[in-house]
Amino acid sequence: MNSPFKAWRTSLVIRVTGTIVLLSIILIYLAGSALYTQISSGIFDEKLNLSISDAQSTARNAQFQLTFSQYQDKAALKSIFAEILAVPPKTFDNTAREVAIFSFAKTKVRFKFSGASNFLEVTSIPKDFRKKTKISNTTQWGRAKLSYINGRNEPAIVVGHTLKIAGAGNYEFYVLFSLEQQTRTMALILNYLWLTGIALTFLIGIITFFVLRRLISPIRDAARVAEELTAGNLELRMDINGEDEIARLGYSFNEMAVALQQQISRLENLSKLQQRFVADVSHELRTPLTTIRMASQVIYSARDIFEPKVARSAELLVSQIERFESLLRDLLEVSRFDAQAAVLEIGEVDLTALVKETIDYVHPSQDRIILLLAPITPVIVDIDPRRIKRILRNLISNAMDHRDGKNIEVQIKESENEVSIGVRDYGLGFTYTDKKLLFERFWRADTSRARSTGGTGLGLSIALEDAKLHQGEIDVWGERGRGAHFVLTIPKFAGGSIRSRPISAQPE
Amino acid sequence: MTLIMVVDDDLDLAEMLGIVLTGAGYEVDLVNRGDEVMPLFSTQNPDLILLDVMLPGLSGVEVCKLIREKSMVPIVMLSAKDDKQDVVAGLEAGADDYMVKPFDPAELVARMKVRLRRSGGEVNSDLTIGNIVIDQIEHSIIRDGRIIALTRLEFDLLVALAKEPGRVFSREELLSQVWGYRPATDTRLVNVHIQRLRSKVEIDPENPAIILTVRGVGYKAGVPGSFQ
Incomplete structure (x- = not known):
């Protein structure tokens, strides 16, 4: 994702500022356009009024001149026209004002004339406007463009009249006023409007940004403190200034943090108490158990001299003490998990060697009941070897107990970050309801059968806890009569997690 | 008795x-x-x-x-x-x-x-490891003419390494040779004793020259005379 998009998504300040800037651009544009229209029409109207009155007086003068001059001949008329058209040309600080005269084309005119002042092209007056002027008797006005022979153009207002000259006929009379200055003024105003608009937008953006940032900084602070709290830094609190809503947020946030801290330390104490209890029970039980064990061994080794019943009792005593011992060991392990006091002791280990060792331990015989399928190269992993060995021992001896005379396959398979160890037997298997209970404490698949093969009923539950301690999982597949498949998957490196499973429990 | x-x-x-x-x-x-x-x-x-x-x-x-x-x-x-x-x-x-x-x-x-167990008297030649001489008859070790006191276990550990210079011993091997353990026991026992032994025989325990660590495998004896 691109960083501007990301900033838009993740930063409230940027999003709100962006929205406000966008809205103000629209509003400023609308206001600016309205203002511009108002001003330009005002300026135009003023110029128009001036132009019309100017044109009217000019026309009156011309009419007067023509009426009162003794019309003698064409040459005299021409010189009067020339006089009228002799308008001073545009100077530096003056705007152009031009005059044009045409004789009526279709009526009977004794003297045909068509001319304009100062090299103005006669086409500067639009044809439509000339038609309108000829028809009407009153003053007409319209927009035009001054175009000179040298190619110069200027926007203009044209005001038209009809001159009626006794004995000579009707003439169109036009006065044109350049709008050059007004156009320039409007362009200037437009520039200023643009500048103001941009400056305003920019200022609004900056102000919004800083005000929002100021407003949001306590919220950011709260987020940061919350993250720290989550990370376990329970002592951290928010800084509070003032008594406004934000300060109230701070107060309640800090109150929450205090409550959280108290709750956590209470739980920690509980857990510590339980740990202590486990350690004490462990110590108290172990010492007498050691004595009992030694005593039973002494009695057992002397069983030859006992009568048969006593000798058998000695045997039972020894085996039951062993069972009691493993039960105690498993119970302590479970309660250590419950108190969350179990700690991994990670080391670099060749998993294949570990699996081989475990197989030899569970089944120390030459006949190949357990087949091992492993990569040729050593599988080096970061694990707690004691715990992984315990899981494997449990899975493999379970398979041995339920294999029903068939072989067992142990497979090791690795991917980039994970390694799986699958233990597959083709023996008794289990039902769907059993599957859900497998990892329950003290649950046994088949009471009469399983008890004879020993085990405390805690094995799988401990194995699962051990796997979880490694961020790993144990997947299970089983079917009555088709056997079972237990797959342990763990990350290869300490601190990792599993994203895929090199071996799936479901057989193909 | x-x-x-x-x-x-x-x-x-x-x-x-x-x-x-x-x-x-x-x-x-x-x-x-x-x-x-x-x-x-x-x-x-x-x-x-x-x-x-x-x-x-x-x-x-x-x-x-x-x-x-x-x-x-x-x-x-x-x-x-x-x-x-x-x-x-x-x-x-x-x-x-x-x-x-x-x-x-x-x-x-x-x-x-x-x-x-008294470690076997069948060997009577002196062993060397690093610049240390192990007198197997007197059961003492000498560095630069001075006798260093070792427990019998530390002595056995040092002798085990010195007897086969160049061979890398895994912790499990050392456990069964020196401690007499069956396999699959706590290998930290080895780590702790190697540390103790080093603190006694090494000139600089941080940079061992006599008992070398082979990462991921175990330990081996330093080569005699390979350092000043």
Whole structure:
């Protein structure tokens, strides 16, 4: 994702500022356009009024001149026209004002004339406007463009009249006023409007940004403190200034943090108490158990001299003490998990060697009941070897107990970050309801059968806890009569997690 | 006759240990308090001490330190906790081995035998490791003309490495050779003792030249004369 998009998504300040800037651009544009229209029409109207009155007086003068001059001949008329058209040309600080005269084309005119002042092209007056002027008797006005022979153009207002000259006929009379200055003024105003608009937008953006940032900084602070709290830094609190809503947020946030801290330390104490209890029970039980064990061994080794019943009792005593011992060991392990006091002791280990060792331990015989399928190269992993060995021992001896005379396959398979160890037997298997209970404490698949093969009923539950301690999982597949498949998957490196499973429990 | 001093506050357990050990042919001396060990130790001069970690008067770890100041006698700690800190503290105080209760008496006796065994007199040539000379007859090691005191276990560990220079020993191999363990036991025992041994024989324990670590595998002997 691109960083501007990301900033838009993740930063409230940027999003709100962006929205406000966008809205103000629209509003400023609308206001600016309205203002511009108002001003330009005002300026135009003023110029128009001036132009019309100017044109009217000019026309009156011309009419007067023509009426009162003794019309003698064409040459005299021409010189009067020339006089009228002799308008001073545009100077530096003056705007152009031009005059044009045409004789009526279709009526009977004794003297045909068509001319304009100062090299103005006669086409500067639009044809439509000339038609309108000829028809009407009153003053007409319209927009035009001054175009000179040298190619110069200027926007203009044209005001038209009809001159009626006794004995000579009707003439169109036009006065044109350049709008050059007004156009320039409007362009200037437009520039200023643009500048103001941009400056305003920019200022609004900056102000919004800083005000929002100021407003949001306590919220950011709260987020940061919350993250720290989550990370376990329970002592951290928010800084509070003032008594406004934000300060109230701070107060309640800090109150929450205090409550959280108290709750956590209470739980920690509980857990510590339980740990202590486990350690004490462990110590108290172990010492007498050691004595009992030694005593039973002494009695057992002397069983030859006992009568048969006593000798058998000695045997039972020894085996039951062993069972009691493993039960105690498993119970302590479970309660250590419950108190969350179990700690991994990670080391670099060749998993294949570990699996081989475990197989030899569970089944120390030459006949190949357990087949091992492993990569040729050593599988080096970061694990707690004691715990992984315990899981494997449990899975493999379970398979041995339920294999029903068939072989067992142990497979090791690795991917980039994970390694799986699958233990597959083709023996008794289990039902769907059993599957859900497998990892329950003290649950046994088949009471009469399983008890004879020993085990405390805690094995799988401990194995699962051990796997979880490694961020790993144990997947299970089983079917009555088709056997079972237990797959342990763990990350290869300490601190990792599993994203895929090199071996799936479901057989193909 | 070999004298074993059994130190445990549990009278029944101590008595039972006495029965088992006498049965195995040892002479046994029972002590129930930690602070009673040292006075008895100097008069009795036992060949091996079985020492409980939790003792009234003086803790097992303290007792262990006091004994090590005076003697290199083999010490096997007995712990009621498999709490690792307990065990490691005992080993660092100088114990050679440890057993977690409830232990198999047969295994205890087997381990004690290894600790009591005089390493074989069949070799009479001196061994060298780094710039250290091991006198196998006198049971002493000499560095730069000075004798360095080692426990019998540390001596055995050093001899095991020196006998086959160049060979890399895994921790498991060392455990079975030096401690007499069956496989699959706690390899930290090796780590702790290698550290202790290094602190005695190495000139700079941070940069060992005599006992080298082979990462991911184990340890091997340094080459003689390979350093100044």
